[in-house]
Amino acid sequence: MEKYDHEYGADQIQVLEGLEAVRKRPGMYIGSVSVRGLHHLVYEIVDNAVDEALAGYCKNIHVTIEPGNIICVEDDGRGIPVDIHPKTKISAAETVYTVLHAGGKFGGDSGYKVSGGLHGVGSSVVNALSKWVEVTIQRDGGIFEMSFERGKTVKSLTKIGESDKTGTKVRFLADDTIFETLEYEFQVLENRFREMAFLTKGLRIVIEDLREETPKKSDFCFEGGLISFVEYLNKNKEKLHKTPIYIEKQGEVPVEIAIQYTSSYSENIYTFVNNINTIEGGTHLEGFKRALTKVFNDYARNHNILKEKDSNLQGEDIREGITAVVSVKVKEPQFEGQTKTKLGNSEVTGVVQSMVNEALSTFLEENPTVAKAILEKCVSACRAREAARKARELVRRKSALETTTLPGKLADCSSKVAEECEVYIVEGDSAGGSAKQGRDRKFQAILPLWGKMLNVEKARVDKIYGNDKLNPVIVAVGAGIGADFDITKIRYGKVIIMADADVDGAHIRTLLLTFFFRYMRPLIENGNVYLAQPPLYKLSKKGMKDIYCYTDEDMEKSLKEIGRDGVTIQRYKGLGEMNPEQLWETTMNPETRILVKVTMDDAIKADEIFTILMGDEIAPRRQFIEENAKYVKNLDI
Ligand code: 28F
Numbered sequence: 279m280e281k282y283d284h285e286y287g288a289d290q291i292q293v294l295e296g297l298e299a300v301r302k303r304p305g306m307y308i309g310s311v312s313v314r315g316l317h318h319l320v321y322e323i324v325d326n327a328v329d330e331a332l333a334g335y336c337k338n339i340h341v342t343i344e345p346g347n348i349i350c351v352e353d354d355g356r357g358i359p360v361d362i363h364p365k366t367k368i369s370a371a372e373t374v375y376t377v378l379h380a381g382g383k384f385g386g387d388s389g390y391k392v393s394g395g396l397h398g399v400g401s402s403v404v405n406a407l408s409k410w411v412e413v414t415i416q417r418d419g420g421i422f423e424m425s426f427e428r429g430k431t432v433k434s435l436t437k438i439g440e441s442d443k444t445g446t447k448v449r450f451l452a453d454d455t456i457f458e459t460l461e462y463e464f465q466v467l468e469n470r471f472r473e474m475a476f477l478t479k480g481l482r483i484v485i486e487d488l489r490e491e492t493p494k495k496s497d498f499c500f501e502g503g504l505i506s507f508v509e510y511l512n513k514n515k516e517k518l519h520k521t522p523i524y525i526e527k528q529g530e531v532p533v534e535i536a537i538q539y540t541s542s543y544s545e546n547i548y549t550f551v552n553n554i555n556t557i558e559g560g561t562h563l564e565g566f567k568r569a570l571t572k573v574f575n576d577y578a579r580n581h582n583i584l585k586e587k588d589s590n591l592q593g594e595d596i597r598e599g600i601t602a603v604v605s606v607k608v609k610e611p612q613f614e615g616q617t618k619t620k621l622g623n624s625e626v627t628g629v630v631q632s633m634v635n636e637a638l639s640t641f642l643e644e645n646p647t648v649a650k651a652i653l654e655k656c657v658s659a660c661r662a663r664e665a666a667r668k669a670r671e672l673v674r675r676k677s678a679l680e681t682t683t684l685p686g687k688l689a690d691c692s693s694k695v696a697e698e699c700e701v702y703i704v705e706g707d708s709a710g711g712s713a714k715q716g717r718d719r720k721f722q723a724i725l726p727l728w729g730k731m732l733n734v735e736k737a738r739v740d741k742i743y744g745n746d747k748l749n750p751v752i753v754a755v756g757a758g759i760g761a762d763f764d765i766t767k768i769r770y771g772k773v774i775i776m777a778d779a780d781v782d783g784a785h786i787r788t789l790l791l792t793f794f795f796r797y798m799r800p801l802i803e804n805g806n807v808y809l810a811q812p813p814l815y816k817l818s819k820k821g822m823k824d825i826y827c828y829t830d831e832d833m834e835k836s837l838k839e840i841g842r843d844g845v846t847i848q849r850y851k852g853l854g855e856m857n858p859e860q861l862w863e864t865t866m867n868p869e870t871r872i873l874v875k876v877t878m879d880d881a882i883k884a885d886e887i888f889t890i891l892m893g894d895e896i897a898p899r900r901q902f903i904e905e906n907a908k909y910v911k912n913l914d915i
Contacts, residue, residue, distance in 0.1 A: 298406075300402075300429070301407065313462075316452055316460065317470070319408070322403065323349070325553075326401060327351060327355065330446075332478065333355075336353045340486075342486045343464065343488065349451075352447040353445050353446050354443075354444065357446050358374055369434070371435050372431060372435050376426070378402050408451060409427065409451045409453045410427050410432075420437045422435050423436055468496050476510070483499070504605060505522045508522040511546060512540055514895050516542075517540055518538075523648075525633065529629075531606055533629065533630055535605070535634065538601050539599050539600055542599050545594070546885055547567075548604070548881070549562055549603075549604045551607075551613075551621050554611075557617065561626040561627040562621050565626060565629065565630030566634055568627075569632075569635045570593070570597065570638070574652070575596075591660050592663065594663065610623075663740070666740035687710075689714045689719075691717075691720060699722075700773075701723040705728070706728055709778075713726075713776065716858030716860075716862035716866060732745045732748055733789060757798070773806055775791070775807070776853065783852075795888055802876055805875055810865050815833050815847055816847070817837070820844060826864045
């Protein structure tokens with residue numbers, strides 16, 4: 279890239295100091311410098327193009343991952359303005375790329391910026407954290423170009439040709455001295471852009487990956503918007519009504535909602551504010567839930583589905599099997615919560631509530647068959663909840679009679695400080711025995727499970743309380759389940775699933791993860807769930823300490839180092855083959871073990887996987903297993 283001498287005015291020096299701050303503390307602006315933060319750079323640039331689409335001027339966005347992890351984003355909007363700012367004497371485009379929060383300063387009152395990544399910091403931050411950035415703008419009859427290195431202008435905006443088209447193209451290479459990795463994950467970006475395309479009806483987003491010999495490409499454009507989104511979420515589920523219910527209202531706070539009920543028992547409501555996934559919910563979700571509860575209860579009363587003597591249906595009854603997407607646009611969103619993904623603006627509750635009240639009750643009156651199908655399901659959910667309450671009380675009463683409330687099979691630890699305690703959920707009695715003997719009893723508890731585990735995907739909450747496999751897990755974790763789950767009550771900081779590295783082990787692991795995902799989701803979100811990684815092989819050689827290998831590659835590497843002569847290779851078929859000392863050394867000793875934290879970057883993906891793996895439909899399950907055969911055994915949601 280050509281370098282240019284550049285004279286900085288007083289303002290410009292200020293500017294550079296601003297971007298230096300971003301380079302010094304990148305985490306403050308993009309969350310982290312891990313692969314997650316890296317992806318944020320792409321979102322920031324694409325968000326700008328989406329804003330142009332929301333303003334009504336851009337129809338197509340093209341994202342390319344080029345070889346060498348260069349990102350190229352192109353849109354067909356109006357092009358970033360190129361006129362010179364009278365005060366700074368710098369083009370608007372260059373200002374956007376070199377002044378921190380320039381977008382906000384320009385657009386604050388005009389309300390230009392509507393979408394925006396989690397941190398909403400924009401182009402200048404991407405510029406500061408990139409080795410280089412190249413921007414090409416077509417506008418006002420010309421083609422203009424500018425470029426930067428590590429946030430510093432190396433070429434101010436220059437006209438390089440004529441054009442009658444309009445649009446903006448940005449290419450950049452993230453700075454490898456800042457990010458831990460530059461390897462973008464196609465699937466992560468693809469998911470995000472699919473979501474954005476759903477949220478912006480009619481916008482086309484194409485993503486291409488040219489890094490490998492066989493390029494990948496996805497092309498998203500949904501004329502149905504949120505309706506298409508809900509249909510996509512429900513694609514492997516049995517629907518209670520054919521088309522999603524759709525409600526939309528423009529105004530001070532635009533609201534768009536799509537709802538479709540399925541025969542499943544889970545509740546899947548995804549909420550967005552300015553295209554940002556509000557994982558922790560907030561006031562918009564609150565308004566939606568309140569309206570839903572009221573409208574269905576009113577309808578049930580008016581149509582004599584609930585008799586006078588019956589008590590009201592509760593919110594959770596009405597949300598069983600629901601899939602919904604709620605999308606609102608808020609001018610000045612306040613984000614709260616642990617991960618700043620909870621909408622705080624209190625005025626939004628009422629807006630969403632009253633519009634859902636009105637639109638949904640009209641819909642139900644006009645579509646009595648749909649109303650009836652949904653309410654039948656709500657009523658049976660209500661009965662199941664009553665049965666579950668009785669089951670729970672039975673469990674409580676029973677345990678009140680016994681001296682200890684904890685399950686008999688649980689070998690508890692002596693410490694009572696939850697943060698330092700761990701519980702290993704172990705498959706099989708023999709492995710459980712070794713684990714009990716091998717553990718450090720101060721902080722490690724062992725809960726052995728055996729026999730066939732309940733598939734929660736096909737059971738309701740009343741079956742779960744009474745279940746002899748799951749109940750010990752619930753009582754041991756100590757925080758309840760479902761709507762009653764209270765993360766502050768957990769008895770262990772780490773809940774570790776320890777199962778064999780074979781098909782049966784994978785099965786039990788998936789069943790337990792499904793259970794945690796459906797009934798103790800905060801436990802996963804909070805990072806308390808782990809998978810133990812028992813070794814696959816032991817290499818022994820005379821005069822040498824045994825080497826444990828956790829993967830095939832691991833073993834190949836070790837064999838290269840120590841040579842193959844005189845080495846005995848033992849393949850572990852199950853945890854039960856290890857004696858207590860070996861189990862401690864390889865799988866339980868915090869100093870030497872490998873634990874995989876179960877993370878949930880993408881609840882939509884996780885729901886899809888569990889529906890496929892554990893649900894009723896067989897065809898998608900077969901397809902999933904064929905496509906992901908090598909991943910299934912190490913399923914990480
Ligand atoms: C590949 C990434 O960044 N596209 C963009 C525009 C269009 C305008 C704009 C952007 C308003 C005044 C600050 C054009 N004409 N794609 C993009 N397209 N920014 S970013 O305006 C920027 C703010 O200066 C634009 C009229 N109004 C706005």
